Amino acid sequence: AQKVTQAQTEISVVEKEDVTLDCVYETRDTTYYLFWYKQPPSGELVFLIRRNSFDEQNEISGRYSWNFQKSTSSFNFTITASQVVDSAVYFCALREGYSTLTFGKGTMLLVSP
């Protein structure tokens, strides 16, 4: 069975600090997909990134970067120079083949000025 673990329940940082959100997953499939979503207080889940199991290349998008390591079953998310607008709950999710998404419990990020 697939499982996603986000061990960090809540993280508090001061603006301009770098912060890394951890995600560890479990799956028996060789083909799977990993996702990160952001959920601001408004409630809507905003898609951030998708990564396929056969593509371990790390990705950078502005202040956001993702580190995918199959050897440790991890897909960590780093925000560089955090801003107050980054405050939200962040969810890591896993999909095996064409099945549906399995989410972690989320990490609440609080960025204070």
Added chain:
Amino acid sequence: DAGVTQSPTHLIKTRGQQVTLRCSPKSGHDTVSWYQQALGQGPQFIFQYYEEEERQRGNFPDRFSGHQFPNYSSELNVNALLLGDSALYLCASSSRRAPGTDTQYFGPGTRLTVL
């Protein structure tokens, strides 16, 4: 390009009542999935509709049912409401038409409160 829309935004019901939530997918999407998100938890998969049929279902009782219309919009119905059904209900749409288009995009959700 309109994103996923859901209605209503908020809803208050009493135990035993029935509720219907609605979702319109993102333009070009043909698949709708529904999730329940309890306070402080990650979303839990309820079911997925494609071509007007339920294709996959999560661990939810038969009180939860759904429908997909020819225009790809969808409804989620919950009968005999329980206090534990209070949650944010999220709709997500995606496409099965081409590889890489199956990323799920979410709507703003409907917050259901059962008293």
